[in-house]
Amino acid sequence: MLERVSGALALVGGRTITALQGMGQAWALLMASAASLRNADVWLPHLLPQMARIGVASVPIALFIATFTGIVMSLQASYTLTGTIPVYFVGTLVGKTMILELGPVLTALTLAGRVGANISAELGTMRVTEQVDALETLAYDPLAYLVVPRVLAAILMFPIVVLLAIALGIGSGWITALQLLDMSSPEFVKGLRLFFLPWDVWFAVIKSVSFGAVVTGVGCYFGLRTERGAEGVGRSATRTVVVASMLILCLDAFWAATLL
Amino acid sequence: MERRREALVGLVVLLGIAVGVVGTIWLQGGLRRDMVELRAATANVGQLVAGAAVRFRGVSVGRVDAVAVTPGGEAVMVHMSVRPELVLPADAAVLLAPESVFGDWQAEILSLTELDLPYFVDYPEDGVLPGAALPDFSRLTATADEIARNLTVISERFQIAFTEQTALQLRSAIENIGEVSDGLSEIIAQQAARFEDLSEGVNASAAELGAAARVARTSFERIDSIIGSAGAGEMLGDAGAVLSNLRSLTDELNSSLGDMRAAAQQADTTFARFDVLLAAAETGDGSVGKLLGDPTLAEGAIEAVQELRALLADIQENPRRYLSFSIF
Known part of the structure; x- marks a missing residue:
């Protein structure tokens, strides 16, 4: 009996220590990466390629998701807003939801799978194949070479991708309202402008910046901590997607509570 | 390859920034470079927020820029941007009102003479229009709720007061009123018949009076003719003598009547005494x-x-x- 209790306590304690160690290592990685910003000659040449990989290459999937999100939002809004609620509130609902929530969050979740897993797998492979060690041996700063350009590229490109996704989501919702819901453009635009505030766009940008940092930071963290060969790489990629998605949703709630 | 990648990234970045900036400006209602600032002071602003539409005669002419309480706290200053070509009325004022029932408010520029509301705030500063805000839907809802509660109380009291017995009594009262009205109808019919009879009698009396008047007129004419004739004086003298004789006869009759009254009194006394005697005789005294x-x-x-x-x-x-x- 005593052994079982002590075993359970050891399990909880071990998990707690592991989690705290992980948080501490993440914090240490963050601080080290911030310190690596000084080595601009190392990370700057890699910034643009990473922007292309993380940002430009992610635009199609982000727009695809935003398009169908806008269509579904418009249809569901018209399905919900019946009776006494005027139909132009479809525009309000589509616009507000796309700008404040679905545009940034769905894009970030999508990119957590695409970008985060990609980074984790790439760095994990480099770790298990000792390429990271080779960089250190060659006196390269691996963080400035691998982490900083990816995180900076995500911070810069995530808002761009999110803005495009928001625009296309609203546009697809608009077209859906015109073609399927028997609404007119003035009605949709009236609803779209009804409760619009410029701050909404800034809110979306701030969120997407934080989401970009989280997705790439988590990918780099788990990638650099990969062990045990290909299996470890797969595990790191999975963990990256899961943790990044959780952090995205937590941040989403945090920003909503603090900024709105 | 590298240059193409750079161009692609630059294109995406510029496109994203352009979408964000242009979209924001468009959703705000477009560029407002040449707008004119307008201010209005109100006691409160309801649910008006920055970005709300400013309308004049139903047409959107601008937007609300800011809403702020005045430094003294006595009013709320509404800052608006309107089109420069807009010509305001001389007695322009700003009325804040719900644009729909879903919480979106607007600021409407109007003439005070068009809508003479008593609660426009006249802020003592040049260039500030007087403003007023209509009650919020929540206040209207609260008032409606109070009315509904009062109606509930009234209905409950009515329900308490209006029992089955009350209904029966009311029904009985209605029946009584019916009976009374029937009786009144009968009385009125009778009275009408009587009035008809009376009117007929009055007519007959009037006819008889007319005939009597005609007879009297004939008699008076005859009397006049007699009075006007030659033997009238002698007749009057004879009549005077006759009247004198009648007067003396009357006096004598009066005195005779007095004697007879005394005799009657004595007879009464005698009969009274005789009654006493008879009574005594009957009783054996x-x-x-x-x-x-x-x-x-x-x-x-x-x-x-x-x-x-x-x-x-x-x-x-x-x-x-x-x-x-x-x-x-």
């Missing part, structure tokens, strides 16, 4: 009563009368036995 009531006395009286008659006869026959005259 007094001589007459005893005489009437007691046969012995009557018989005694008869015997006494017979003896008295015999005595008188004896006296007549033998006066000296009973009477003696002597002088000295």
